[in-house]
Amino acid sequence: MSxxxxxxxxxxxxxxxxxxxxxxxxxxxxxxNVDLEIADGEFFALLGPSGCGKTTTLRMVAxxxxxxxxxxxxxxxxxxxxxxxxxxxNTVFQDYALFPHMTVEANVAFGLKMQRxxxxxxxxxxxxxxxxxxxxxxxxxxxQQLSGGQRQRVALAxxxxxxxxxxxxxxxxxxxxxxxxQEMQGExxxxxxxxxxxxxxxxxxxxxxxxxxxxxxxxxxxxxxxxGTPAEIxxxxxxxxxxxxxxxxxLLDASVVSNDTVCLANGVHIPGxxxxxxxxxxxxxxxxxxxxxxxxxxxxxxxxxxxxxxESVTYLGNALVYTVVLDWARLEVRRENQPGxxxxxVGEEVAVSWTLDAISVVRA
Amino acid sequence: xxxxxxRPERLEEAAVATPEFEKAAERAASRRGFLLSLPAYAxxxxxxxxxxxxxxxxxxxxxxxxxxxxxxxxxxDAYRKLGEPIVRDILFRSLWLAILTTLICLxxxxxxxxxxxxxxxxxxxxxxxxxxxxxWTNFLVRNYAWRVLLGNDGLFTNISEALxxxxxxxxxxxxxxxxxxxxxFLPFMVLPLYASIERIDLSLVEASRDLYASGFQTFRRVLLxxxxxxxxxxxxxxxxxxxxxxxxxxxxxxxxxxxxxxxIVTQFLTARNWPVGASLSFVLMAVMLVATLVYFRTGGRxx
Numbered sequence: 247m248s249x250x251x252x253x254x255x256x257x258x259x260x261x262x263x264x265x266x267x268x269x270x271x272x273x274x275x276x277x278x279n280v281d282l283e284i285a286d287g288e289f290f291a292l293l294g295p296s297g298c299g300k301t302t303t304l305r306m307v308a309x310x311x312x313x314x315x316x317x318x319x320x321x322x323x324x325x326x327x328x329x330x331x332x333x334x335x336n337t338v339f340q341d342y343a344l345f346p347h348m349t350v351e352a353n354v355a356f357g358l359k360m361q362r363x364x365x366x367x368x369x370x371x372x373x374x375x376x377x378x379x380x381x382x383x384x385x386x387x388x389x390q391q392l393s394g395g396q397r398q399r400v401a402l403a404x405x406x407x408x409x410x411x412x413x414x415x416x417x418x419x420x421x422x423x424x425x426x427x428q429e430m431q432g433e434x435x436x437x438x439x440x441x442x443x444x445x446x447x448x449x450x451x452x453x454x455x456x457x458x459x460x461x462x463x464x465x466x467x468x469x470x471x472x473x474g475t476p477a478e479i480x481x482x483x484x485x486x487x488x489x490x491x492x493x494x495x496x497l498l499d500a501s502v503v504s505n506d507t508v509c510l511a512n513g514v515h516i517p518g519x520x521x522x523x524x525x526x527x528x529x530x531x532x533x534x535x536x537x538x539x540x541x542x543x544x545x546x547x548x549x550x551x552x553x554x555x556x557e558s559v560t561y562l563g564n565a566l567v568y569t570v571v572l573d574w575a576r577l578e579v580r581r582e583n584q585p586g587x588x589x590x591x592v593g594e595e596v597a598v599s600w601t602l603d604a605i606s607v608v609r610a
Numbered sequence: 611x612x613x614x615x616x617r618p619e620r621l622e623e624a625a626v627a628t629p630e631f632e633k634a635a636e637r638a639a640s641r642r643g644f645l646l647s648l649p650a651y652a653x654x655x656x657x658x659x660x661x662x663x664x665x666x667x668x669x670x671x672x673x674x675x676x677x678x679x680x681x682x683x684x685x686x687d688a689y690r691k692l693g694e695p696i697v698r699d700i701l702f703r704s705l706w707l708a709i710l711t712t713l714i715c716l717x718x719x720x721x722x723x724x725x726x727x728x729x730x731x732x733x734x735x736x737x738x739x740x741x742x743x744x745x746w747t748n749f750l751v752r753n754y755a756w757r758v759l760l761g762n763d764g765l766f767t768n769i770s771e772a773l774x775x776x777x778x779x780x781x782x783x784x785x786x787x788x789x790x791x792x793x794x795f796l797p798f799m800v801l802p803l804y805a806s807i808e809r810i811d812l813s814l815v816e817a818s819r820d821l822y823a824s825g826f827q828t829f830r831r832v833l834l835x836x837x838x839x840x841x842x843x844x845x846x847x848x849x850x851x852x853x854x855x856x857x858x859x860x861x862x863x864x865x866x867x868x869x870x871x872x873x874i875v876t877q878f879l880t881a882r883n884w885p886v887g888a889s890l891s892f893v894l895m896a897v898m899l900v901a902t903l904v905y906f907r908t909g910g911r912x913x
Contacts (some may be wrong), residue, residue, distance in 0.1 A: 310816050330819040343817035347835045356831070357821035404821070 259322045259339035261286045261412050261444040262307055267316035269302050271343045276302040276371045278468035279316075284412075284446060284461075289438050290446045291459035299468040300448045301340075301416055307446065308337045308414050318333075321411055331360070335412040336405035339418055344389035350376070350400050351385040354547060357408040375407035380438070395426050402434075406441060419454065431457050452492045456480065458483035464488050480533075485609040489531045496537065496577045497529040498552075499610070516550045516564055520607040527610045536604040539568060542597045551599035552577070556590050570598050587596070622786075669888035677882035688885035692893060695875070697741075697886075704870040707784065708852035711791040715799040715848045716841065718792070724833070725801035728812065738804070741797050753790060753861040760786050760862065782864030790858040795851060799844040806840025807833070824867075846905045850898045870894060 262284040269277040277299040286292045292300040305311040306318060309330035318326035325333055336357065344353050354375055359369045376382060379399035389397055398418065405413055418434070419427045435458050438445045449455050455462050456476045463473045464487075472484045483489035486497060499511040500518070508518040508528060518530055538549060545551045554572040568579045568590070577598050581587070590596045670684045691697060726737045744752060760767045760780040767780070780786050810833065818828040834841070856871030863869065868876075870890065877887030 308820055310820070330816070331822045331824060335820075337817070337820045339813055341811075343811065343813040345814060345832060347819070356818070356823075360822040360824075360827055361833075382675060408821070564753055 254536075255371050259286070260284060260287065260298075260319070261321060262446065263317075263319040264303070264307075265317040265319075266586075267303070267306065267313050267318060269299070269306060269311060270314045275468050277306070277313075280465075280468075280470045282463060282470060282473065284444060286444055287442055289435065289445045289458060289460045290447070291455035291462045292446065292465060293452060293455040293462050293491075294450065294465035296450055298448075298465040300465045303465070304337075304414050304416055304446065304448045307412070308335055309333045310337075334410055335414055336408050336410040338398075338401045338413065338415040338418050340416040340418075342389075342399055342401040342421075343603060344397060344404070346389055349386050350381060350389055353389070353400055354403045354407050356404065361408070371407055375403040377441075378406065379403045394422050395430065398422065398430065402437070405436075406443070410443065412444045412446060415445060417448055417450070419449075427454075434458060456492070457520070464491065466491075482606050483608050485532060486529050487528070489608050491608075494534050494578065494580075496532045496575075498532065498575055498577075500528050501531050502526045502528055502607075502609070510552075512552070512572075514552075514597050517602050518605060518607045519602075522607075522609065528607050529610045531606045531608050532577070532600055532604065534567065534578040536600060537577065537579045538599040539570075539579045539581065539590070540599055541588070541590070542595050543599045545599050549599040549601055551597040553595060553597045556592050556594050556596050558592060568596075570596055631793070665888045665891055668884050669892050671885050671888075673883045673885055680882045688889035689893075690885075691886050692889060697890070700868055700870060700873050703784075703867065704853055707791070707869065708849050708855075709786060711788055711795065712799075712845050712849045713851040714788065714792050715796050716845060719796060719803055719844065720841075721800035723800050724807050726800075726804050727808040727810075734808075738801075741800050744797065749794065750857060751863075752794070755860055756786070756790050756793065756862055757781060757820055781862065782866075784867050786862040786864070787859050787867065787869070790862040791852050791855060794855075797846040798847040798851075802843035802847065803837065803840040806837045806843075810836045842905050846901050850901060853897065854894055 260283040262282070264280050264282040267277060267282075268275065269609050278503045280299075280303065280445060282303075292303060294300045302311060306313050306326075307320070309328055309332070311324070317324060320333060320335065335551065345356065348356070351372060354372045354426045355368050358371060363371070376385060377425050379402050381396065381399050381403065384392065384396065389400065392400065398421075401418075415434075419430050422430060431454060434445075447458070459476060461473060461475055462479050464479060466487050472479055472488050474482075479488065480492055483492060483497075489497060500508040502520055502522050502524050503509050503515060504524065505512070505521060506517055506519050507515050508520070509515050510530065516530075520526075520528060522528060538546075540546070540551070542551075542553045552572055552575075554570040554575075554577065557569045557571045560567040560569070565583055567580050568581065570577045570579060579598055660706070668679060669688050671685070672683050672685060672687065674678045674680045692701065726734055726741075729737065761767070762779070762781070764781075780789075814832055814836070815828055818832045819825075823831060854871050855869065856875065859869040859872055860866070863872075874887050874890050874894075877883045877890065
């Protein structure tokens with residue numbers, strides 16, 4: 247990271263650059279015409295439901311699959327047809343794929359040995375990598391004698407010891423239980439800052455992507471739908487799928503009336519910015535935590551609102567989630583559990599309200 | 611059986627678990643296991659261990675002038691005879707052919723087994739059936755078929771003539787024997803290899819490639835070590851029957867290339883020297899026993 251400013255050129259060359267990449271398996275299109283640039287030193291997440299093509303995309307960067315069409319560059323060099331052992335990338339596999347017939351030490355040393363690094367240097371670098379992932383003392387263990395978290399660390403050390411230009415991680419935390427997963431999220435992030443290598447990781451867990459990544463690429467059915475920082479993706483999703491996939495959300499059916507007005511499904515015109523053509527079917531995306539709730543007659547004049555009946559209240563401890571039913575929609579409102587404030591009862595009429603900057607208009 | 615029969619009454623009366631009950635239950639279980647495996651035990655003892663003992667006794671006996679065997683005057687003459695050049699040559703030739711057959715089978719079967727193991731389940735099962743198909747025909751018949759193929763006007767001579775290599779006499783040579791043995795025992799190499807390769811997680815191969823190993827390095831460092839149980843099992847399954855092979859060398863081999871199996875038969879039936887035949891059989895068995903022990907010691911139990 248420290249030398250980034252020094253080289254004007256390296257700042258411009260993307261660590262990974264996909265141009266019109268398509269991968270077909272027989273008649274199935276796994277990855278459909280994807281363009282993507284991942285910057286040097288970035289922590290990038292490919293996010294999507296299973297079968298969306300994110301793992302195939304990662305495997306193409308690793309060289310474990312070859313693209314059907316398109317160009318794949320790693321630090322400016324065309325790499326789409328290189329075998330995996332000729333690419334400056336390493337992978338942390340989903341199930342870790344540790345060699346069961348080797349010790350932790352031998353697993354970590356494998357890549358260096360294959361590159362014919364001098365024995366002296368191997369010993370030093372292996373030790374360094376093992377202490378980087380805090381596995382000292384376990385060098386002579388075999389993978390069967392390790393816990394899930396330890397295996398994952400061995401897999402990390404085995405990849406990082408080679409000082410790859412890009413580290414690829416395929417659902418790296420998928421096999422761990424919740425508590426360990428959260429712990430490892432923080433560790434991975436810290437590790438990435440420490441080594442300064444570009445990390446590309448694949449996950450189906452939106453929370454994991456939001457927590458860890460500098461930027462996220464959301465995929466569905468082989469297409470890359472949106473690329474942006476966690477905030478951009480959360481606050482300005484491009485379409486209904488992204489809005490729904492990232493976090494909890496309320497989607498109100500609407501259509502575009504002008505570039506700053508939309509018509510809700512109940513016929514009410516409300517302010518809502520979009521650059522979509524008039525008449526386009528859209529959804530107004532209102533996050534539960536951004537919605538306000540008031541008695542119907544007490545809605546602040548600067549806010550828009552819809553009125554419905556409170557159906558249920560879910561108590562989460564630190565927050566309360568209110569479900570409000572309208573005859574054409576169902577909304578969730580999340581309120582922090584503060585003392586005092588408005589606490590309607592189930593069955594009451596309530597107004598769900600929002601300010602203009604709380605909503606975004608997305609393609610349906 | 612009475613023990614088993616009266617067990618339930620005694621067990622039912624105890625409602626509270628006691629160490630005595632636990633021990634009795636375990637004893638009953640192990641007794642049942644023994645009784646159920648008794649037929650197999652009896653069969654093996656009667657038809658394997660006992661004859662083996664008889665062979666051993668004969669190997670220390672003396673051949674008398676009339677071609678009979680005197681079960682007296684125990685000595686090691688028969689074993690000393692194994693050191694004689696003729697017998698020694700046969701022993702080494704047989705060992706060499708068995709090793710050669712095993713190696714050829716290994717080299718031919720490994721890529722094939724890997725190929726099968728990496729197919730879809732349907733293709734995999736089909737190919738395994740193909741491996742078994744030769745077993746549907748009698749072994750003797752298949753060996754005679756090779757005689758036709760390798761013979762004077764057979765397929766192989768015709769091909770070699772067509773290629774301008776001249777008339778090659780293959781039948782009744784050592785090569786013919788090896789070809790026949792490889793053909794006969796190849797499935798015994800393919801199946802254990804397949805079984806152990808099939809269990810290897812193929813993401814390990816990908817990991818190896820990702821960690822800068824070439825295809826060959828991946829084979830040597832990852833696939834081969836992990837499929838070692840199959841390599842050893844297959845090698846023993848091919849080596850052992852090759853070493854004692856009788857039918858194939860008799861049919862495809864010439865008189866010049868006597869092998870152990872034929873020699874033992876000659877000793878018993880023609881030379882009527884039972885002690886020598888018995889001692890050779892015993893040595894052969896010892897070699898196989900060692901091979902089997904090696905197999906079990908090197909992780910064959912995991913197979």
